[in-house]
Amino acid sequence: MEESGINISNDTPDDGVIKTRTASPEALGKIEITCVMDIPSKVEYIDIVRDRIVQAINNVFDTFSADIPVEGGFVGSFSFGYGTLLAVDEALQNAIIHGNKEDPSKKVQIIYYLCPDYLEITIRDEGEGFDWRAVVEEYNLLKDSKDPDVFMKFSRGLFLILKTMDEVTFNDQGNEITILKYRKQE
């Protein structure tokens, strides 16, 4: 279905539950992509959805390495390429496993906006949320520490998201995270 260059489709990789709403890069002169995905809270979707987002990122960012090759060089800086892959992975895990407690009747919504200058991804679950203010406060106190105990005792996924992204924001309830990464020229 086409409406003003926006393609709405039901994408069915296995059981037909991923729904996407995408602005096609062709319609927008290959400059930006907006996508909304709703997925059930099943852990097997983590890797699928992460790779799908990375594939979309690749359509916009030439230097992004989607599937970091086992043989051959690493494309892009650590913090953009690997860091983005990692942050999306960790945020999905938090939403599906900790937020929705793997209840498949609860949805996780992923909204991403990609343009040549930056990417912004919002991941929202239907859980109770968490006290992100306390976690961020603790992170800011400990982030420069070289003590590995900090990582081992902290929420490891969130620690890596905060370490690798340029901006991380939460909604008040703490069941929605938005990560933003600027594309810095090498």
Add this chain to the structure above:
Amino acid sequence: MSLDITKEVKDGVLVITLKGRAAHSANQELNAVLNDIKMTDATGVVFYMKELSYLNSMAIGSIIEAFKLCTALGKKFCLASLRPEIEELFRLTGLLSVIPVASTLEEALSKVSA
């Protein structure tokens, strides 16, 4: 791409080779490695990671558990041949200051078999 784990004993050292990507789908396989470490008579354990292209916080957690288990069992432990982005990830976490790392498998074997 998923994770491929192979295990062999070289010079009395358990060498666990990780290839591919250690993401959520590899979690159980990685945790099973802990049992191998418990069962082995080897006095040292090396994680050979030359062809490991990705790992997330869960996989890092499994490696931390393996390191702690080896320490508790009196076995020497070393990571070998980390790709630059993986090494950078370990540096971000501060783990490089506690977990021994070698640039080649040979170097790791000599470190843990001493």
